[in-house]
Amino acid sequence: MKDFFARSLQTTIIFLVVGGILALALGGYFGSASTWFDNSVVSAQTWVSTRYLAIQDFLTTPRDAVTLRQRNVELESEVSRLQTQIIELQQQITETQILAALVDFSHANPESTYKAAAVIGRDPSPFLHYIIINRGSNDGIRRGMPVVTNQGLVGRVDAVIADAARVQLVTDPASAVNVRLQNAKTDAILIGSVTGDLALDMISQDATIEQGDVVLTSGLGGDYPPDLLVGQVLNVRKRDYELFQQASIQSVVDFARLEIVLVITNFRPVDISPLVPATTP
Amino acid sequence: MKELIAFPILTLILVVQTAVIARTPLLGGYADLMLVVLAAWALQDRVTTAWHWALLGGAIVGFVSGLPWIVPVIGYLLVVGLARVWVYRIWQAPLLVMFAVVFVGTLFMHILSVFLLRLLGNPLPVGDVFGLVTLPSLLLNLLLAIPVFAMMRDLAGWMYPIEEQV
Numbered sequence: 001m002k003d004f005f006a007r008s009l010q011t012t013i014i015f016l017v018v019g020g021i022l023a024l025a026l027g028g029y030f031g032s033a034s035t036w037f038d039n040s041v042v043s044a045q046t047w048v049s050t051r052y053l054a055i056q057d058f059l060t061t062p063r064d065a066v067t068l069r070q071r072n073v074e075l076e077s078e079v080s081r082l083q084t085q086i087i088e089l090q091q092q093i094t095e096t097q098i099l100a101a102l103v104d105f106s107h108a109n110p111e112s113t114y115k116a117a118a119v120i121g122r123d124p125s126p127f128l129h130y131i132i133i134n135r136g137s138n139d140g141i142r143r144g145m146p147v148v149t150n151q152g153l154v155g156r157v158d159a160v161i162a163d164a165a166r167v168q169l170v171t172d173p174a175s176a177v178n179v180r181l182q183n184a185k186t187d188a189i190l191i192g193s194v195t196g197d198l199a200l201d202m203i204s205q206d207a208t209i210e211q212g213d214v215v216l217t218s219g220l221g222g223d224y225p226p227d228l229l230v231g232q233v234l235n236v237r238k239r240d241y242e243l244f245q246q247a248s249i250q251s252v253v254d255f256a257r258l259e260i261v262l263v264i265t266n267f268r269p270v271d272i273s274p275l276v277p278a279t280t281p
Numbered sequence: 282m283k284e285l286i287a288f289p290i291l292t293l294i295l296v297v298q299t300a301v302i303a304r305t306p307l308l309g310g311y312a313d314l315m316l317v318v319l320a321a322w323a324l325q326d327r328v329t330t331a332w333h334w335a336l337l338g339g340a341i342v343g344f345v346s347g348l349p350w351i352v353p354v355i356g357y358l359l360v361v362g363l364a365r366v367w368v369y370r371i372w373q374a375p376l377l378v379m380f381a382v383v384f385v386g387t388l389f390m391h392i393l394s395v396f397l398l399r400l401l402g403n404p405l406p407v408g409d410v411f412g413l414v415t416l417p418s419l420l421l422n423l424l425l426a427i428p429v430f431a432m433m434r435d436l437a438g439w440m441y442p443i444e445e446q447v
Contacts, residue, residue: 121299121345126310126414127394127405128347132299158347166347174403194409195309 098260105150106262112225114262115139120164129172129196131155131258136163144223144269147261152229152252153177153217154261156269165263170230171196171255178220179230183213187220190230190249198231198249205245209236215249222270283440284330290436291338294318295345309409310418312425315342316390319357320382321430323364324375325437335361349401352394360386376430383426384419391415 024030099116106114117133135141137160147154147167155169170177171192179190179200186207188200203209213233219226231251238245298314305311315338323331335357342357343350364382371378391414395405 121296122303123348124295124298124303124313124315124342124346124353125348125394126303126306126418127391127398127403127410130347132345166345168347172347173405174398174401194405195413 095260101150102260102262105148112264113266115141115265116260116262117141117165118260119258123166127173127194129169129175129192129255130158131167131169131261133165133167133261133263134163135263136161136165138162140265141165141263142265142268146224146228146264146267148228148264149253149258149261151254152231153224154253154255154258156223157263167261169255171198171251177224177230178218179215180218181207181209181213181233182216184209187218188215188247190215196255198251200233200247200249201244203245203247205238205240205243207245209233209245209247211235222272224269225264225267284333286440287330287334287337291315291318291334291341294338295341298342299345307417307421309413310415310421312418312421313387313390314425314429315353316357316360316386317383317422317425317429318433320360320364320386321379321426321433322437323361324368324379324382324430325433325441326368327441327443328437329441331361331365332358348394349397352390352397356386356390356393359389376427379426379430380423383422387419387422388415391418 102114102116106112115135117135117139119131120134121132123130123132133147141157141160143157143160145157147156153170155167155172155175157165158168159166168175169192170190173192173194175190175192177190178187180187181200181203184207186204186209188203191199191201193199200215211233215230215232217224217226217228217230229252231249231253234248234250236245236247294314302312302314319331319335319338322328322334336354339354339357340350342348342353346353360382363385364378367378367382368375371381391410395407395410398405
């Protein structure tokens with residue numbers, strides 16, 4: 001029993017002494033010897049640590065690379081799926097905004113009944129400004145019906161088949177629409193051109209027209225209902241030696257970006273050709 | 282029976298023309314894919330149905346377009362005729378013939394269109410038409426000529442394979 005206590009005490013003292021020396025050495029109290037000891041320990045630690053990390057990398061990196069590659073493929077497919085979804089949703093938002101505007105327009109103009117149609121194509125010939133819509137005689141579309149958007153007049157139905165129709169835009173070179181200038185209270189004819197620009201012709205020399213004057217359909221001739229918005233006067237050309245004034249028009253409709261249009265289905269054009277007197281030689 | 286492929290192909294071309302090409306104009310003009318395809322088809326050696334394709338293409342374009350139907354029918358027939366005549370004269374350089382046919386065919390189609398539209402009372406100013414429609418259309422048609430020619434050559438190779446002599 002005595003021996004046991006003596007050995008324990010001895011061991012404790014040795015531990016304390018050695019621990020104290022190490023603590024003093026690490027604390028830098030032994031000068032150069034302490035520095036050498038520190039360097040040796042730190043070097044050994046660095047060497048072991050470096051080798052261990054190298055071995056760990058060697059053993060674990062290939063597995064991680066495979067996992068990462070798989071994960072990368074998964075994430076890439078997820079990203080492309082989400083991008084497709086975003087594009088679809090953006091398309092739906094755009095369509096919804098257009099439809100909401102068209103619904104607002106139809107609510108604001110309850111005197112007409114409308115049929116919405118999507119623009120599915122344009123005329124194959126660059127000389128003509130026609131669009132093709134996805135509504136036809138099966139939907140009650142007839143030749144001559146006016147076509148509008150919430151912004152204003154687009155044109156009128158030129159030809160119809162069962163499930164599609166061709167619409168002549170007001171920008172077509174052959175199009176002529178009777179219009180009136182709201183402020184000047186005078187009538188004119190709106191004509192298109194091969195470039196898609198709109199112009200007013202046959203404006204009386206007496207009329208005072210200013211830039212920004214609003215142009216509306218007059219309803220004369222029976223081709224279009226009255227008071228459909230067409231555009232605004234951009235500039236006026238008045239020459240004393242000409243019979244009429246001319247003006248160029250800024251349309252309210254962006255004809256290059258037509259996606260959905262409204263066909264006014266309760267309007268029937270009036271054929272006034274029998275009333276036009278025949279010219280006699 | 283393989284000849285019936287003209288129907289889906291020409292319909293597809295019309296759909297692409299009206300839905301895509303007509304929506305991507307250069308100034309006031311755009312390419313005439315039907316014309317380029319018919320020219321490329323007529324230039325293939327073993328093809329025997331080029332005239333049928335021209336009639337069918339002209340008919341469906343005439344049906345959809347606001348142009349008088351006679352314009353695309355006559356125009357496309359002339360393009361095929363031109364290609365058939367020239368391909369035997371300049372047989373060493375089919376791509377050169379392709380460019381020549383597309384160039385002359387486009388000009389002819391536009392002249393015919395303007396002439397008939399003016400005859401029907403459509404006031405088309407010739408200067409504007411040439412500068413803003415015809416020249417850009419010519420450029421686009423010539424750009425389309427090479428890829429379309431290559432595709433039509435592959436199609437002709439599939440429809441009329443060369444028989445190996447034993």
